[in-house]
Amino acid sequence: MNEITVNGRIYHFDDSLLDKKLLNYIREDLELTGTKNGCGVGACGACTVLIDGVAKKSCVVPLGKAVGKSVVTIEGVESADGTLHPLQQAFIDAGAIQCGFCTPGMIMKGLDLLEKNPHPSREEIRKAFSGNLCRCTGYQQIIDAVELYIVRTD
Ligand code: FES
Ligand code: FES
CATH class of the missing domain: 1.10.150.120 ([2Fe-2S]-binding domain)
Known part of the structure; x- marks a missing residue:
């Protein structure tokens, strides 16, 4: 099993998902749809997330490249009580x-x-x-x- 942390929560997934786009994993598997799919080819930035603190376009990152890393999406930005960042x-x-x-x-x-x-x-x-x-x-x-x-x- 592979491990990824998204917004502080640990998720596991099997090798069949290693080539899946991180963007699609976030939106489809985790149902975190705040991260947007604009162009799907790295040209618009709508899918930007933080991976280990660095902004990356998640439509061009295979899930396999994010194994063991910490991802933050827009859902992880506000504080626990729902106050906006x-x-x-x-x-x-x-x-x-x-x-x-x-x-x-x-x-x-x-x-x-x-x-x-x-x-x-x-x-x-x-x-x-x-x-x-x-x-x-x-x-x-x-x-x-x-x-x-x-x-x-x-
Ligand atoms: S969806 Fe446009 S850069 Fe990723
Ligand atoms: S694309 Fe509509 S607010 Fe930026």
């Missing part, structure tokens, strides 16, 4: 969510960025999100949201 709240307050399809991936990518660089410049934020597509917002509010988060949590 401050970055999620900042996205809402900055108007960075319209249809919301890109948002889980944006949040995960944003968390990765802020972990590596707690005070990114506007240009650094823009660059960090260059692999995450949004059809709705024009990106400005997403960058505003990260800046709002920084101001609030500093």
Whole structure:
């Protein structure tokens, strides 16, 4: 049996799933549908999760590559009592969510960025999100949201 930790919970799966996309395992087997399937080929970022703390596009990660690792999805970001993560709240307050399809991936990518660089410049934020597509917002509010988060949590 293989083991994976998702949002702090340990799951086991047999070798028949090793080639399954991590994205599909998360959505179909674990029924965590917050992680979105946009393009399925690594081009849009909607499927972004953290694997051992690093943002990865889960549609291009075979489950076998995540064996023994710790995965965090958007469902694992809020606190135990259901309070949104401050970055999620900042996205809402900055108007960075319209249809919301890109948002889980944006949040995960944003968390990765802020972990590596707690005070990114506007240009650094823009660059960090260059692999995450949004059809709705024009990106400005997403960058505003990260800046709002920084101001609030500093
Ligand atoms: S669904 Fe994975 S990058 Fe688009
Ligand atoms: S809010 Fe709709 S794709 Fe980003």
